[in-house]
Amino acid sequence: MEAKPIPAISAASAPYWEAAANGKLLLQYCDDCSRYLFYPRSWCPHCYGGALEWRTASGRGAVHTYSVVHAAPCVGFEADAPYVAAVIDLQEGPRMMANIIGCATETVRVGMPVEGIFEARGNIHLPQFRPVTA
Amino acid sequence: MSARRHLRNEPAIAAVFELPPGRYPELSTLDLYREVLSRALAAWPLKARDIDGLLVPPADMAGDRPDILMHERFGDELGLRTVLSETMFAGGASYGLMIQRAALAIADGRAAAVLCAGAGKFPRLDEAGRRSMSKIFHPQFELPYGPTIPAMYALLATRHMAEYGTTPEQLAAVSVAARAWALRHPHAYMRSRGAISVEDVLQSALIASPFHLLDCSVPCEGGGVILVTTGELARRISGQPAYIRGMGEFHSHGYQSQTDAFNISVGTREAGAQAFRSADMTPDDIEVIEIYDAFSAMPIICLEDLGFCRKGEGGALAASGRILPGGDLPLNTYGGLLSYGHTGDASGLSMIIEGALQVMNRAGERQVAKAGAALVHCYGGMQADHSTLILSREA
Ligand SMILES: [Zn+2]
Numbered sequence: 409m410e411a412k413p414i415p416a417i418s419a420a421s422a423p424y425w426e427a428a429a430n431g432k433l434l435l436q437y438c439d440d441c442s443r444y445l446f447y448p449r450s451w452c453p454h455c456y457g458g459a460l461e462w463r464t465a466s467g468r469g470a471v472h473t474y475s476v477v478h479a480a481p482c483v484g485f486e487a488d489a490p491y492v493a494a495v496i497d498l499q500e501g502p503r504m505m506a507n508i509i510g511c512a513t514e515t516v517r518v519g520m521p522v523e524g525i526f527e528a529r530g531n532i533h534l535p536q537f538r539p540v541t542a
Numbered sequence: 543m544s545a546r547r548h549l550r551n552e553p554a555i556a557a558v559f560e561l562p563p564g565r566y567p568e569l570s571t572l573d574l575y576r577e578v579l580s581r582a583l584a585a586w587p588l589k590a591r592d593i594d595g596l597l598v599p600p601a602d603m604a605g606d607r608p609d610i611l612m613h614e615r616f617g618d619e620l621g622l623r624t625v626l627s628e629t630m631f632a633g634g635a636s637y638g639l640m641i642q643r644a645a646l647a648i649a650d651g652r653a654a655a656v657l658c659a660g661a662g663k664f665p666r667l668d669e670a671g672r673r674s675m676s677k678i679f680h681p682q683f684e685l686p687y688g689p690t691i692p693a694m695y696a697l698l699a700t701r702h703m704a705e706y707g708t709t710p711e712q713l714a715a716v717s718v719a720a721r722a723w724a725l726r727h728p729h730a731y732m733r734s735r736g737a738i739s740v741e742d743v744l745q746s747a748l749i750a751s752p753f754h755l756l757d758c759s760v761p762c763e764g765g766g767v768i769l770v771t772t773g774e775l776a777r778r779i780s781g782q783p784a785y786i787r788g789m790g791e792f793h794s795h796g797y798q799s800q801t802d803a804f805n806i807s808v809g810t811r812e813a814g815a816q817a818f819r820s821a822d823m824t825p826d827d828i829e830v831i832e833i834y835d836a837f838s839a840m841p842i843i844c845l846e847d848l849g850f851c852r853k854g855e856g857g858a859l860a861a862s863g864r865i866l867p868g869g870d871l872p873l874n875t876y877g878g879l880l881s882y883g884h885t886g887d888a889s890g891l892s893m894i895i896e897g898a899l900q901v902m903n904r905a906g907e908r909q910v911a912k913a914g915a916a917l918v919h920c921y922g923g924m925q926a927d928h929s930t931l932i933l934s935r936e937a
Contacts, residue, residue, distance in 0.1 A: 415682035447683040447800070473704070473804045475696035476751040477688060481676065485688040490748075493693045495799050505684050505799035518704035534686055 412484035414530035421448040423462050428533040433467050433524050435500055436460040446502035467524030469496040469537065472503055476513045492516050496537055510538035552773025552937040553645035554783035555898040556655075557586050560766030560891065562729035563883030566663070569763075571601045571887075572609075574661035575616060578765040583620075586769065587779065588655070595626035595647060595656030595770075597640040602663075603631065603887050604675055616659070626653045632793075633922020634834050636660070637768070637890040638929025644770035645786045654772050661765025662886030678924060680797045692758055692837060693750035694798040694924055699839035700752060701804035705854065708842065710752050712857030714743035716838040716873075717756050717880050719865045724877025726867060726908035731762050731883035743838075757838040759879035759889075766891045768898070773937050784898035787915070788821025788932030790814055798924035807840070809928035810919060811847040817930035818849070823915065825849040828932070830900045830916035831871060832893035835878040841865075844919055845873075848930070872910045875900060890920045894931065901933045 417425045427434040436445045438452040438460055451458045474494035480486045492508040494516070508516050509527070522537040559582035566574060575598075596617050601609040609615065613627045626647050632639055637658060644656035679685045679694075702708050721738045724730035738756060746755040769779070776783035792812035795801040802808050818824060825848065833841045833848075842856035850871060851859045859865070865873035876882045876896035879889055897916035899905045905913075918931045 412688070413676075413681075413685050415686050418682070421682055447680065473697045473701035475693040475700060475753075476748070477690060477693045478748040478750060479690060479692070481688055481690045488688070490751075491688060493687055493689050493697075493750075495697055495804070503799065505680075505687050505689070507687050518701065529686070 410483045412482075412529060414532055417532070420450045424448045425532055427462075427464070428526055428535055431526055431533070433465040433535050434462045435465045435498070435502065437463045444498070444500040444502050446498070446504045466499045468540070469498040469522055471508065471516060471518055471520045471522060472497045473518060474508065474516055476516070494537070496522060504535070506535060506537045508538065509536050515539070549645065549649040549786070551648050551651065552776075552785055553648040553770060554773050554776035554785045554937070555641070555768055555933065556771040556776035556779040556783050557582070557769040558766065558895040558898050559585065560729075560895050561661075561764045563731045563762045563764040563885050563892070566763050571661055571663055574663070574763065574765045575601070575659065576619075578659060578661055578767050579616065579620065582767045588769075590621040593620070593622055593655050593657055594624050595644055595653045596620070596622055596624055597627070597643060597656060597658045598629055599631045599636045599660050599887055600629050601661075601887070626656060632927035634836070634890040635920045635922035635927040635929040637894055638918065638920040638931055639791060639927070641768065641770055641786065641894060641931055642789045642791060642929060645789065648770065648772055655775060656770045657767055658770060659765070659767040660888040660891050662888035663763045664761035664884060664886040680799070684797060684799055690750055692753050695837040695840065696750045696753050697798065698804050698807070698843060699837070702839065702843055703752065705805045706857065708857035710744060711740050712842065712861045713752060713757055713838040714740040715861040716835065716841050716865075717743050719860070720835065720874050720878035720880035722866055723875050723908060724881035727876050727882060728906070730877040730881055731760055732877065732881040753837055753839075759836050759884035760881065762883040762885055764883065764885035765888045766895055768891065768894060780902060782902050782935065784901040784916070784933040785935070785937045786931060787934040788817040788823060788930070790816030790818075790820065790930040792816070792928045794926055796923070796926055801925070806853070807843050807847045807921070807925055809921060809925060810844045810930075813928040813930040814848040814919060817917070817932050821932040821934070823932060828915050828917045829872075830875060830897060830910050830913045831873045832897045832916065832918040833874065834890065834893060834920045835874055835880050836884065838880065840925075841873060848917065848919060867908070875905065875908050875910060890922065893920065894918050897931070897933050901935050
């Protein structure tokens with residue numbers, strides 16, 4: 409884990425990572441439960457239905473909580489430290505982890521509106537978030 | 543509700559033993575187990591034929607090759623023939639859940655004397671150690687974002703602060719109290735460092751905001767063993783046992799970013815409520831509190847979710863002085879993982895041993911005057927696994 413890890417894509421998550429490479433954040437939607445899911449799964453963890461539909465998310469959300477990481481977990485992150493590890497409330501309902509980038513770490517607040525962007529890393533594009541500017 | 547449902551056979555902690563937390567560079571994890579068991583069994587009036595249960599965690603969980611058949615290895619070394627034996631693991635909650643499993647087997651009449659043992663070396667924070675510790679994060683949806691264990695717990699602290707106005711000073715008060723208690727424990731790892739102030743905590747290096755170095759538990763090595771027996775046997779062994787009056791258990795999310803709430807420890811609330819129901823007690827009945835404190839914010843959140851104060855008032859409670867030596871809500875009376883030491887895979891043992899020692903009136907300099915009932919709450923994983931025990935002087 410010297411370098412920043414590059415996620416190994418699984419069967420359940422392949423559409424998510426393919427869409428990310430095209431600048432889109434996809435979420436699974438369970439029709440039976442009428443709700444979005446995160447992270448990508450093989451079945452709905454509420455009703456166990458397997459017919460999950462991929463939908464394009466707005467990419468909008470708000471910071472639910474965060475930590476400014478000063479002691480990095482590996483060499484790959486040391487140059488970034490301090491950096492923000494956050495959990496985002498997506499507009500569609502679920503929460504996902506991401507870094508908040510494109511702003512000073514001390515400006516990040518709980519509740520701050522954020523929008524998705526994509527960080528190229530190795531052979532994948534990683535969904536990330538930055539403050540909404542407009 | 544009528545009177546509580548008594549557990550049959552009065553399951554109790556009859557005896558405890560723990561190595562002083564520290565550095566044991568000459569001992570492997572298995573050697574630490576042998577040190578723990580040989581010293582405890584030399585002191586206790588037990589032969590192999592008296593022991594009918596053995597519960598242990600896997601060895602070296604954070605290493606590259608965990609040993610997942612420890613109960614067979616040590617069952618054989620101890621010459622045991624048991625009715626209950628298992629290698630079980632739920633992180634820091636492992637030992638709390640072992641005590642529950644042992645107590646239920648005793649109440650069921652299947653077992654009479656169960657050893658719950660563990661030893662751990664805190665994972666080295668080198669490359670290999672960090673790689674193995676990263677296994678607790680989701681490989682695709684957490685790990686790429688550079689999380690650390692302190693940062694994952696900091697997510698709870700940050701949300702709690704935003705919702706309730708909890709302050710860094712209030713978090714620091716938990717570390718200050720832990721150190722004050724550690725100064726009264728002859729074996730506490732940080733005892734020789736002396737007292738600390740809120741200022742000391744806030745001026746220590748930031749690790750993952752809002753946690754400074756002194757908001758984080760202190761890594762070391764150690765191990766211990768708890769003997770759970772029938773009440774009758776426990777009274778013969780110790781005179782005053784710590785009876786297991788209440789038990790609760792809950793398991794929630796697997797990954798911290800997917801927890802149901804960041805301002806509440808849902809598993810603590812559920813396990814705690816179950817323990818109080820089974821003991822037919824309320825928080826008012828508890829005189830000593832031991833809460834797993836990997837980070838300073840967790841006792842604040844857990845005190846609320848266990849019902850010792852209203853939601854959002856845990857920070858004020860921590861800073862009130864009530865959790866300090868001499869206070870009316872003595873918390874982590876051995877110094878906690880924050881100042882007694884976090885012994886890696888064995889960390890969940892120390893607070894149960896302390897709860898038992900307090901109830902048995904054997905806690906020496908740090909003995910709480912009125913310690914009729916102790917609550918011990920442990921969690922494991924990224925606070926996914928929860929165990930609450932209520933120990934009592936009376937069966
Ligand atoms: Zn569903």
